[in-house]
Amino acid sequence: MLYLILFGAPGSGKGTQSDLLVNKYQLTHLSTGDLLRKEIASGSNLGKEIDQYISKGNLIPDQLMIDILSKTMDTYSESKGFILDGFPRTVQQAEALDTMLETRENANAILVNLEVEKQELINRLLKRGETSGRSDDNLETIQKRLEVYESKTKPVNEHYKAKQQHAHIDGMGTVEQIFERIEKAIQHII
Ligand code: ATP
Ligand code: MG
Numbered sequence: 001m002l003y004l005i006l007f008g009a010p011g012s013g014k015g016t017q018s019d020l021l022v023n024k025y026q027l028t029h030l031s032t033g034d035l036l037r038k039e040i041a042s043g044s045n046l047g048k049e050i051d052q053y054i055s056k057g058n059l060i061p062d063q064l065m066i067d068i069l070s071k072t073m074d075t076y077s078e079s080k081g082f083i084l085d086g087f088p089r090t091v092q093q094a095e096a097l098d099t100m101l102e103t104r105e106n107a108n109a110i111l112v113n114l115e116v117e118k119q120e121l122i123n124r125l126l127k128r129g130e131t132s133g134r135s136d137d138n139l140e141t142i143q144k145r146l147e148v149y150e151s152k153t154k155p156v157n158e159h160y161k162a163k164q165q166h167a168h169i170d171g172m173g174t175v176e177q178i179f180e181r182i183e184k185a186i187q188h189i190i
Contacts, residue, residue, distance in 0.1 A: 001107055002027065002081035002190060003097075005088070007156065008114035010145045011121040011128070012171050013178060014085045017114070020179045021083055025190060028079040032086035035068060036060065037134075055135040057144030059089060059152060066096045073100070090152050094159045108189060111160035112182055114171035121146065 004027065006014040015031060022029045036054060040047040053060045069087055076082070088094040101107035116124075122142055129137030136145060160166040167185035171178055 001079070001104065003084060003101065003107060003109040004081065004186065004190075005084045005109060005111040005160070006114065007111050008171060009116060009118075009121050009149045009153075010142065011125040012114040012116045013124075013175070014114065016175055017179060017182060018083045018085045020175070021182070024183075025081075027081045027083050028076050029083045029085060030069070030072060030087070032065060032069060032084075032089070034085075035072060039068075051135075055141070057136055057141040057148060059148060062090055062092045062096070065089075066093060070096075070100055088156050091155050091159055094156050109160075110165045110167060110186065110189060111157070112167045112169055112185060113157055114169050114178070116171040118146065120172060 004021070006018055006021075008014055015033075018029045018031065021027060036050050040051045040054070050060055050064075059065075065087065073082065084097075088097050097109070101109060122139075125137055125142045126139065128134070129142075135141070157166070167182075169178065169181050169185060
């Protein structure tokens with residue numbers, strides 16, 4: 001089973017490219033951001049707790065995120081494979097995923113790193129903020145999210161580079177151009 005980790009800074013296009021990949025390869029798209037926003041929208045106490053982190057641009061605690069993700073993955077036991085969008089976002093989450101995959105047969109993980117210039121990320125997120133209604137798509141929170149990405153998330157790249165389960169993608173250009181680059185990078189394992 002393929003575990004395709006779509007990785008990149010906030011606004012790097014993970015959600016957009018996930019939709020294209022899902023259509024073409026029938027993988028199950030798991031976006032941790034979407035899962036968390038659904039929990040917030042439900043009005044639950046857990047959702048209220050999660051909202052405190054997200055609206056400030058912080059990550060939610062690792063163990064909470066790992067529990068939510070592994071529970072969700074278990075509900076898709078029939079799946080051909082997964083696109084993980086937004087997970088792992090810390091080295092601790094990457095290590096937890098390693099452990100989860102050890103117990104699954106034929107688990108094949110690859111991290112696809114979408115690299116986008118910082119100013120372009122900010123432009124895309126501000127533009128999205130005009131219509132997304134997301135509490136974290138404003139300049140102050142965007143800057144915080146980019147800092148968190150640099151300090152906590154970027155090291156996840158090295159984790160997968162060291163395991164040689166890594167592809168680097170130029171994430172600047174049109175949606176179609178970037179999709180073609182991803183396809184080229186994954187065609188040997190998909
Ligand atoms: P993109 O625009 O590329 O889809 P994003 O960073 O804008 O990425 P989401 O992936 O939707 O947006 O995440 C939104 C927020 O949800 C994060 O800022 C964080 O607070 C929380 N979150 C999502 N995934 C995780 C995770 N794996 N661990 C901890 N917190 C997470
Ligand atoms: Mg997203």
